[in-house]
Amino acid sequence: MILFLKIYCSRKYFKSISYWRLKLTYYVGLDAGSVYCKLVIIDEEKNIKAKLVKSIEGSPNNTSKQIFKEGLKDANIKKKHITKIISLGRNRKKIPYKTTQESEILMIASGATHxxxxxxxxxxxxxxTNKAIKLNDEGEVIDYVINDKCASGSGIFxxxxxxxxxxDSIDELGxxxxxxxxxxxxxxxxxxxAESEVIYLVNEGKDELDIAAGVSNSIANRIYSQLKRVQMEKEIALTGGVANNIQIKNRLEERLGFKLKDVxxxxxxxxxxxxxxxxxxK
Structure with missing residues (x-):
């Protein structure tokens, strides 16, 4: 009898746990950019349950489908457990799901200030693009500058x-x-x-380390100019894929005279x- 009660209670316990888990809700951020698609899934406690990045090769529609499917698998949940999806990025309108579209500037501020x-x-x-974003004491966006006139200061370059x-990568370049x-x-x-100039330098037999440093420093100098345009204040952080280039960060800190914050x-x-x-x- 005691054994029966133990088994019965155990089953009831695990059923309640399973029911409770299924009642949890999850939230998705889908950043469909120009070159990469990034996805983050969080739970109600703001814990990251899955994060993925995929190169957009061909169709942004197909890439967003693939990354969403893989994200659900990594989080060990089903689509029905997703309460809301917010999308952003240049290819956000090509996402084949019902989403709420939001400003990229505001979403960057939200993620970084968290x-x-x-x-x-x-x-x-x-x-x-490179974006310099200025915030007030409450973390709200009060000004920003976007440089998208020329790709020579960007990740594609x-x-x-x-x-x-x-x-192999921008990270290795840095x-x-x-x-x-x-x-x-x-x-x-x-x-x-600029690309032609780099190829010329390679053909001239110049040291690849020195060329890589020159390119990274050039971009850091452009970023510094953008920061001055938004009247930057201390407590600065870099976001986006190019932020993984360590030399850009080093050069920018040298120009600023202080350390950047790390997310x-x-x-x-x-x-x-x-x-x-x-x-x-929301």
């Missing part, structure tokens, strides 16, 4: 340079650049001319995380 409430300025470094230098002793200045302001997750996910937070809070 981790660092005292932030006053954010620089988001994306595939096509860095990827082209990485390939020209036979490096790591190699940090080892340079004599950075070579890159003078071209246009991405096409505790890969900065490429900050906008998607902010979108997931907004899905939960």
């Amino acid at each position: 981790f660092i409430p005292e932030l006053k300025t954010i620089v988001d470094l994306g595939a096509l 860095l990827e082209l340079v990485s390939k020209a230098l036979e490096m 790591e190699k650049a940090a080892l340079s002793k004599n950075p070579i200045a890159i003078t071209s302001q246009c991405s096409i001319f 505790p997750i890969n900065p490429i996910y900050i906008a998607a995380f902010g979108a997931a937070l907004s899905a939960l809070e």
Whole structure:
């Protein structure tokens, strides 16, 4: 009899746990950018249950389907458990799900200030654009500057340079650049001319470390100019995929004269995380 009661109670316990788990709700931020699609799933306690990034090769529609399916699998949940999806990014209108579209600027601010409430300025470094965002004491956006006139200050340009230098990623480009002793200045302001300049330097037999450093420093200098345009204040963080380039960060800190704040997750996910937070809070 005692054994029967133990088994019965155990079954009731696990059933209640399963029921409770299924009643939990989850929230999704889907950042469908120009080159990469990023997804973050959080629970009601704002814990990250899944985060993924995929290169958009061909159709943004198919890429968003794939990353959503993989995200559900990683989080060990089903689509019916998702309460709300907020989307952003250049390809947000091509996402094949019912989503609420939000401003990329606001989602970046939401994600970054969740981790660092005292932030006053954010620089988001994306595939096509760099954004300098100024915040007030409450973490609200009060000004921003977007530089998208030329891709030579963006992630796409860095990827082209990485390939020209036979490096695997923007991250590796930054790591190699940090080892340079004599950075070579890159003078071209246009991405096409700048890429040609890099290829010329490679053909001339210049040290790839010095070329990588010159390219990274050039982008850091442009970011510094953007920061001045929004009248930056201390407590600055970098977000976006290009923020993983260590030399850009080092050079920018050198220009600023103080250390930047570090977000505790890969900065490429900050906008998607902010979108997931907004899905939960609205």
